[in-house]
Amino acid sequence: DTAVSQTPKYLVTQMGNDKSIKCEQNLGHDTMYWYKQDSKKFLKIMFSYNNKELIINETVPNRFSPKSPDKAHLNLHINSLELGDSAVYFCASSHLPWGTNTGELFFGEGSRLTVL
Amino acid sequence: DAKTTQPPSMDCAEGRAANLPCNHSTISGNEYVYWYRQIHSQGPQYIIHGLKNNETNEMASLIITEDRKSSTLILPHATLRDTAVYYCIVRDNNAGNMLTFGGGTRLMVKP
Numbered sequence: 001d002t003a004v005s006q007t008p009k010y011l012v013t014q015m016g017n018d019k020s021i022k023c024e025q026n027l028g029h030d031t032m033y034w035y036k037q038d039s040k041k042f043l044k045i046m047f048s049y050n051n052k053e054l055i056i057n058e059t060v061p062n063r064f065s066p067k068s069p070d071k072a073h074l075n076l077h078i079n080s081l082e083l084g085d086s087a088v089y090f091c092a093s094s095h096l097p098w099g100t101n102t103g104e105l106f107f108g109e110g111s112r113l114t115v116l
Numbered sequence: 117d118a119k120t121t122q123p124p125s126m127d128c129a130e131g132r133a134a135n136l137p138c139n140h141s142t143i144s145g146n147e148y149v150y151w152y153r154q155i156h157s158q159g160p161q162y163i164i165h166g167l168k169n170n171e172t173n174e175m176a177s178l179i180i181t182e183d184r185k186s187s188t189l190i191l192p193h194a195t196l197r198d199t200a201v202y203y204c205i206v207r208d209n210n211a212g213n214m215l216t217f218g219g220g221t222r223l224m225v226k227p
Contacts, residue, residue: 004159041201043160043217090159105152107159 003027004108006091012114013081020077021111023091031055032074033092033105034066043090049074078113086115120204125222128198134191136221138204141185147207149180151189152217153200160203160217163189194225 004025013019025032033056034046048056052068063079078085091108121139128134140149150165164171164178166187171178177190191198203220 041219043203045216092159104162105160107161109159110157
């Protein structure tokens with residue numbers, strides 16, 4: 001079984017549309033994250049949730065809204081998509097919040113979003 | 117978090133040791149050194165981390181200089197499957213801040 005799974009793996013859509021990316025982890029972890037990887041391969045944190053509560057929200061446009069129905073799921077909804085949103089989005093989880101000595105993040109396979 | 121500097125790319129012969137350097141000259145006393153790698157089209161994978169002592173696990177060894185301003189990740193017997201981008205990150209585990217992965221080193225293991 002995949003530890004952290006994301007769907008869809010690929011998403012191609014038009015500017016202005018609304019889309020969602022789903023993430024599920026079966027590791028029993030308390031904390032989940034969304035990262036964005038740009039074309040230069042820089043990977044930046046977007047959000048972090050601990051037990052369904054938002055604990056980190058970096059400078060991300062309001063068009064991005066994470067939702068955590070339970071601690072095993074963290075979905076990313078994006079409104080009014082723009083060309084600059086094209087990137088690979090990675091979901092990750094860790095046993096403890098990143099402020100503690102957790103050491104290890106487990107990443108999903110990524111979701112490549114292309115906005116035309 | 118302190119910034120890190122890594123060479124953009126390196127080659128290594130299959131079966132030889134791969135030594136990947138990382139410079140983190142502005143590291144502070146509470147900051148750990150983490151290494152992750154990203155194989156093409158996959159998510160990043162944790163390799164190892166350390167504070168000031170050298171560390172070893174089943175994947176790699178981490179050598180941190182005494183002044184902690186630089187470190188080296190060692191893959192003792194590189195295989196073709198070790199071809200990936202390797203990221204060196206430093207962060208303070210008590211600060212609650214998150215990782216940002218820089219450009220990393222693209223390691224190419226050649227037959």
